[in-house]
Amino acid sequence: MELHSADGDSSTRLLILKDQPGRQTFDLRGSHVTRVRITPETSYGAARGRHLAVGEVEFFGRRD
Secondary structure (H helix, E strand, O other), X not given: OEEEEOOOOEEEOOOOOOOOOOOXXXXXXXXXXXXXXXXXXXXXXXXXXXXXXXXXXXXOOOOO
C-alpha cells in the first residue's frame, strides 16, 4: 500500500492479508494523506483469465 501526502511525499507499507472471510484491520499512519494506492502482489488461485476482486476498503480518520 502506498500512501501519498499533499506535499508529494510517499511511503510504502507491506500488508499481508489472510485468505479468510471477515474483517481484517491494520493500523496505518500517515500525515495529510491525499491518495492511497493498493497493489496486490499475489493472490490465491491466480490463473490466466481469473481476476482478483477486493470487496471493500474502509479508511477512518484520526484515531487516538
